[in-house]
Each structure stands twice: as structure tokens, then as C-alpha cells.
Amino acid sequence: MFRDTAQRRAIVEVIKSLGHATVPNIAEKLEENGENIALSTIYRSLESLEKQRIVRRISYKYGTDVFEDYEQETHDHFVCNHCHKIVDVSKNEENQKEKFDNNGNLIQSSVTIYYGICKDCLKKR
Ligand SMILES: [Zn+2]
């Protein structure tokens, strides 16, 4: 097996175990697992994994991009303005069907990020 393939597999496994993972999260977890993969390799691998639709990149206004397993059902994300945590928001079934916009373009994917205050932070207010 090619070294590249093994490294990519290790990265995907880590992302799956973490749910939503930043590059530092991924690097830390890989190290814990005894895998020594250079940051530059992680970045490069993520780029190709993203192109192959194995991982999904989520860019949001706090911090660095987050990566997650692409195989999950499409879902939106909720970001807390207070603690900056990012959580999945499951879409209702209607949203998962093929949709056309008002101009007749077929929408194949969308990234919706809600910003607000998470329920844990609301409790503390
Ligand atoms: Zn919060």
C-alpha cells in the first residue's frame, strides 16, 4: 500500500472519530494514535480528500476551517456566537430532495451556517 493512501486513511479515521475537526485537532489526534504526519501533508491530503468528496470543509467566521466526514446526510451547522462551538443541525426531509432555485438552476448542495447562542450558553445566561 502506498504511504500516501495509508496516511489519508488515518486522517479520515481521525475526522470520523472527532466529528468536526480542525487541522490542529487532526494533528493532535494523529499524534495520540502514534501517527507522525507532517502538517503540510495533512493540508495536502485534506485538499485532495475534499476534491474526492471524502471529507467536507466547513468555513465559518470563528477560527479555522473544520472538516467532517462527507458520507453523512446533508445537514446544516449551528455555530454559537458565545462559545464558538459548532454543532450539526439535521435537515428535515423536504430539504433533502432535489431543489431548483427561482431561476431554474438545480441546487446540488448548500452550506448553511446558523449563528446564534447554543442551548448550553442560553442556560448560563
Ligand atoms: Zn455556546
Ligand SMILES: [Zn+2]
Ligand atoms: Zn457537521
